[in-house]
Amino acid sequence: MQSTRNILLAVFLPSILLAAALIWATTRPAIMTPITERVTSLVTGHETRIGSAWLRWNDGPVYAIREIDIADRLQASTIDLRPNWFGFLPGITMVRSVNADSGTVIIERTGGGSMSTNYERYIDQVSLTGIDVVIRRASATTRFRIVDGSGSLRGGTLSLDAVAGDGRVYFRGDGKLTIVETIEGDVTVEGDNLATVAEALGIAAPDVPPFTLNGRLAVNSDNWDLTGISGEIGDSDIGGGLTIYFEEPRPLIEAELTSETLDFDDLGVIIGLPSANEDGAELNEAQEAANTKYQQSDRFIPDASIDFSRLSVVDADVSYSAANVIDAPFSISAFNLGLTIEESLLTIEDFTANMVDGQMSLSGTVNAREQPARSDLAGTFSNLDLEEIVPDRMARGKIEGRLDLALTGSDFRTAFGNANGSVTFWAEDARLAAVPVEAAGLDLGEAVVTLAGQDRDDPVYVEAPCLVASLDIADGIGTASPIVADTEDSVVLAKGTVNLRDETLNLDVEADAKDFSWGTLMGDINIGGKWRDPSISVDASGGAAQALFAGLLGTLASPLAALPFFETGDGEDVPCQSLLRRARSGSSE
Numbered sequence: 001m002q003s004t005r006n007i008l009l010a011v012f013l014p015s016i017l018l019a020a021a022l023i024w025a026t027t028r029p030a031i032m033t034p035i036t037e038r039v040t041s042l043v044t045g046h047e048t049r050i051g052s053a054w055l056r057w058n059d060g061p062v063y064a065i066r067e068i069d070i071a072d073r074l075q076a077s078t079i080d081l082r083p084n085w086f087g088f089l090p091g092i093t094m095v096r097s098v099n100a101d102s103g104t105v106i107i108e109r110t111g112g113g114s115m116s117t118n119y120e121r122y123i124d125q126v127s128l129t130g131i132d133v134v135i136r137r138a139s140a141t142t143r144f145r146i147v148d149g150s151g152s153l154r155g156g157t158l159s160l161d162a163v164a165g166d167g168r169v170y171f172r173g174d175g176k177l178t179i180v181e182t183i184e185g186d187v188t189v190e191g192d193n194l195a196t197v198a199e200a201l202g203i204a205a206p207d208v209p210p211f212t213l214n215g216r217l218a219v220n221s222d223n224w225d226l227t228g229i230s231g232e233i234g235d236s237d238i239g240g241g242l243t244i245y246f247e248e249p250r251p252l253i254e255a256e257l258t259s260e261t262l263d264f265d266d267l268g269v270i271i272g273l274p275s276a277n278e279d280g281a282e283l284n285e286a287q288e289a290a291n292t293k294y295q296q297s298d299r300f301i302p303d304a305s306i307d308f309s310r311l312s313v314v315d316a317d318v319s320y321s322a323a324n325v326i327d328a329p330f331s332i333s334a335f336n337l338g339l340t341i342e343e344s345l346l347t348i349e350d351f352t353a354n355m356v357d358g359q360m361s362l363s364g365t366v367n368a369r370e371q372p373a374r375s376d377l378a379g380t381f382s383n384l385d386l387e388e389i390v391p392d393r394m395a396r397g398k399i400e401g402r403l404d405l406a407l408t409g410s411d412f413r414t415a416f417g418n419a420n421g422s423v424t425f426w427a428e429d430a431r432l433a434a435v436p437v438e439a440a441g442l443d444l445g446e447a448v449v450t451l452a453g454q455d456r457d458d459p460v461y462v463e464a465p466c467l468v469a470s471l472d473i474a475d476g477i478g479t480a481s482p483i484v485a486d487t488e489d490s491v492v493l494a495k496g497t498v499n500l501r502d503e504t505l506n507l508d509v510e511a512d513a514k515d516f517s518w519g520t521l522m523g524d525i526n527i528g529g530k531w532r533d534p535s536i537s538v539d540a541s542g543g544a545a546q547a548l549f550a551g552l553l554g555t556l557a558s559p560l561a562a563l564p565f566f567e568t569g570d571g572e573d574v575p576c577q578s579l580l581r582r583a584r585s586g587s588s589e
Contacts, residue, residue, distance in 0.1 A: 026063075029054045036065065037049065051067025053065045061082070072106060074105055075104045077102040079101075083095060084124075100128050107135045107136065126150065127150045131146040139202075139248045140203065140313070147161045164201060165193075167193075168189070170189075184218040186215075189212075193209075209277060212231045212232055213233075236261060242254065250314055252314070253316040272294065272302025273294060274290065300532050301503065315342050316339070321336045332354065333356065335354065345367050346366040357385060358398070372409050374408050375407040378403065403424075425470075429464075467485050470482065470483070473500065476501040477498075477500070479497050492509065503532070504528070506528050
């Protein structure tokens with residue numbers, strides 16, 4: 001019996017002492033740091049540097065690692081691992097949980113294929129604070145910072161609060177990387193500008209006002225799918241869904257988006273027009289810049305540049321519809337937009353805006369493959385209400401139109417300043433306010449009589465069976481060819497230029513009365529100055545000559561002094577149908 005006890009002691013005592021020595025050794029950083037470096041390098045296949053590593057006890061064994069750097073894979077200031085004693089068995093992770101703080105995780109996806117990062121093969125539960133995540137793909141690099149994250153890489157609840165660009169991302173879902181290779185859950189993304197969030201994710205989006213988006217996000221091996229979108233961009237609601245395919249050579253965005261109500265000034269930051277947020281909420285940086293530029297300018301065309309670099313980093317197929325539009329120019333009440341982007345070529349397949357009973361349709365391309373960029377636009381205007389377009393109830397009726405423009409330039413002003421093409425509007429059976437028509441021919445007597453007998457809120461109108469306004473545009477100079485209004489009383493003709501480069505007018509307006517009129521000056525009207533502040537002047541030469549002649553006659557007989565201001569009414573109708581046919585066809589002949 002004694003010998004048996006001695007044998008047992010001889011066998012187990014060294015084992016116990018060895019185990020105690022090993023446990024003691026694991027608590028010594030001087031011993032465990034180089035061992036941990038070597039083992040980590042072998043397992044990951046990447047050179048590893050560690051500041052210190054040792055085993056400590058805190059409700060069980062905790063392996064503490066400080067200042068770890070796995071080349072091109074992971075850096076962290078603090079990692080605490082709780083080992084799994086049965087991690088050697090199949091299907092069980094070696095590490096039960098990891099707490100990590102202040103570091104970077106790099107996930108390499110340049111080869112495509114499985115979404116697995118290998119981390120989930122060794123680790124189950126994670127608790128992360130201040131960890132930058134970099135996902136490298138052949139077509140894009142995604143970057144975001146996990147402010148706080150916890151959950152399982154192998155299945156169960158996974159929660160992340162993260163920062164991407166200037167935006168904040170809140171995710172609550174399930175991660176099952178080794179089973180279905182999908183992380184799916186509810187997500188909220190909010191921030192000052194969607195463009196910065198998109199840039200951080202490796203894609204592109206336009207500048208927009210502050211936003212909040214909610215939806216269901218599925219992160220798959222080759223795409224991110226966001227469905228059931230609801231939220232607000234500025235003062236406009238947004239819904240629908242989108243998918244980001246991380247393809248080569250560029251990511252592809254497919255989106256179908258809708259708004260029940262679009263506040264038009266939310267588009268201001270995109271096109272360089274002023275915008276404001278509801279209830280005076282603070283503007284973002286892009287909105288402030290757009291507003292400042294517009295307020296400092298006396299120009300009509302916005303001083304806005306298109307960031308064509310964004311077109312080069314993403315392809316897209318996007319449809320958007322707004323059921324109701326508020327605060328829009330020209331009484332736009334709804335619109336639909338369909339566009340694609342492919343290799344820096346933006347194609348507007350359809351843009352249709354409803355305007356009261358009428359409609360405006362545009363299509364065309366913006367080619368950023370060339371520098372400067374070239375844009376080609378074609379459009380039609382159908383059944384537009386003149387009363388909504390022309391100020392102060394000066395016209396009534398419906399108007400049609402068309403445009404064909406080729407623009408060269410990377411900002412709106414340069415592009416329009418180099419424009420070539422034509423713009424034409426025409427109307428049949430329109431009605432024009434009588435006073436401006438009479439005044440155009442300086443038919444002062446009839447204008448005074450009309451003005452004296454009418455209600456300012458219900459002006460007197462004259463029939464205009466033919467109204468045509470056509471501009472031939474070359475190098476940013478639009479030449480009237482012609483602008484004609486044929487009314488029951490007068491034929492009004494405007495000739496001259498509309499300058500898109502400096503936004504000035506130089507139009508001479510002539511009129512020939514069809515009726516016998518008193519008070520007509522034999523002079524022309526010139527409309528000049530800036531678009532936003534036009535000036536109207538009268539050619540004084542004819543009027544001065546009339547005044548001198550009237551003075552001479554007045555010395556002979558006072559009633560004769562009025563003769564130079566009479567017009568016999570010999571104006572003839574213009575070839576109306578010919579002008580309308582030319583306008584409809586778009587011909588300049």
